[in-house]
Amino acid sequence: MTSTRDDADTWDLASSVGATATMAATARAIATRADPRLVDDPFAEPLVRAVGIDLLTRLATGEVPPDGLVEQVAIDVAKIRARFYDEFFLDATHAGITQAVILAAGLDSRAYRLPWPSGTVVYELDQPQVIAFKTRALAELGAAPTAERRVAAVDLRDDWPAALRTAGFDPAQPTAWSAEGLLGYLPPEAQDRLLDTITELSAPESRVATESRPNPEPGDEDSTKEALNRISARWRAHSFDSDLARLRYFGPRNEAAPYLTDRGWVLTAVSIRDLLVATGLAPLTDDDLRMGDVLYVAGTLGSHRPRPGVSPSGAVRRG
Template identity: 75%
Template sequence: MTDPTSVRHDGDTWDLASSVGETATAAAAARALATRANPALIADPFAEPLVRAVGIDFLTRLATGAADEDLVDQVWIDIAVIRTTFYDNFFQTAATAGITQMVILAAGLDSRAYRLPWPTGTVVYELDQPPVIDFKTRTLADLHATPTADRRPVPADLRDDWPGALRTAGFDPSRPTAWSAEGLLGYLPPEAQDHLLDTLTDLSAPGSRVATESRPNPNPGDDAETKKSLNHLSDRWRAHGYAPDMAGLRYFGPRNEAAPYLTALGWTLDSTTLRDLLTATNLAPLKDDTMRSGDVLYVSGVLGTSMM
């Protein structure tokens, strides 16, 4: 049965062991698995201890290698490799271009402020729900982890005045910014996605950069197939004591696709499908792609100028 407390609703809140926050912990577990499987491609030493600290037993067993990795499809690990390296490269390219102001939206258990080799003077703003920000800050401090940039946590809900909270933390909209919205947009209602992209554009000086994923709008029957696949995954994990409502956390139906929407706002984008990124990284192609994951575009772009 579906846990009614896990289904999205107006004003819902979460931590890293519930609702949308739980997906951040699952993503970190995937990074821990990927770090062991592909250390030449991804190295996130903080993923495993952060998952352990959250305390979801099934995800802890996966992250630490104590559970049978056959409980997850290889594609879950491969997508973690693709996503992590894509956004790592995005931020490092932005830093090389001279951008010193980075904003990670819905940061979850992202550890880039601690593990990337940031140039001196880089400020990394991490924005997420207050319980999420507080947990990660305390846990990494307990691990004696030291940020490699000027890390500035921003405890704020994206449905509230997060630009105000960002400015309070020292954000300067007159300076170019690199923004990431990783694995985020599908958990926002369509109008909230548009508002987010409008707002970060309004806060961006010329030369700012953005990176996100752009999922194609569903064809007839696609949403039903996606829900079926997500429910199958939930049922598979439920047999091992973990019962997330994967379908209940997502917003379905048509929306403005992120890539053309950002282009209309003045961003010049490069985009690559997940399918092509898997091929370029010598990872296995997708099989039985009923969720059309292979068609998801990974996009990055510059505001007010051409891509370099």
């Protein structure tokens, strides 16, 4: 999967940034086996097997233990991340929101595994080959969606709002949006466009969930790249050719939480460090990847949208 990102790159679930979705599903498979009280994703393992990356398949099935290849903190973060977004969608739909949008859906199986209220429509957006693969793989498993699932097979760099509308999306209705594990794989200006577009397509009382990473201090990104390179080297030794540092976009960018707040979203936030402790998992100690201060944010769009750069009274609340 080694590659350098560019504005026209493409991928499937075994290459480039697409393989990160398979890595995330691998972590969910391991986490499901270890702690189903926090994450129960019965489709993670068979979807990883269907992708066919040998090392990830053996990790997902338990044939190879994660020790030395997948750090425990990565498995624990998979647990809290899955639970955070599961609870976000269920809270939103139980509050009466009837349409959900999963951006860069990858191997996300929530349309098949969550107990959605009757009448919920779940829209999944991703590259056409990714959407086609997952749809086919889950059909071969005999899986059926637990909500009305609609897909928009489109690259987020293209006119994805048009594709979403074509699939039946109604911007006049409140929506629950997720941008899970996505923003770091977008250039800074593309991140801003995505968050602006979400806001433009959102009726009042819509909800959003994503991660907000603080801008780096001097030297932070060098240590992050070194840590990613160490992980990649370990995996290459097992014939999985990864180059994780090349898949991310580094450098300063607008932090997602205040950016969304400036556009009228009232958010709550909790750091990965605090969420690990609150969930009873091991506290974060070694943090070369700068995960601890990443915030999981979720919130609601008010009826009055301030001008960009003018903060509303409801700033981000730590929860």
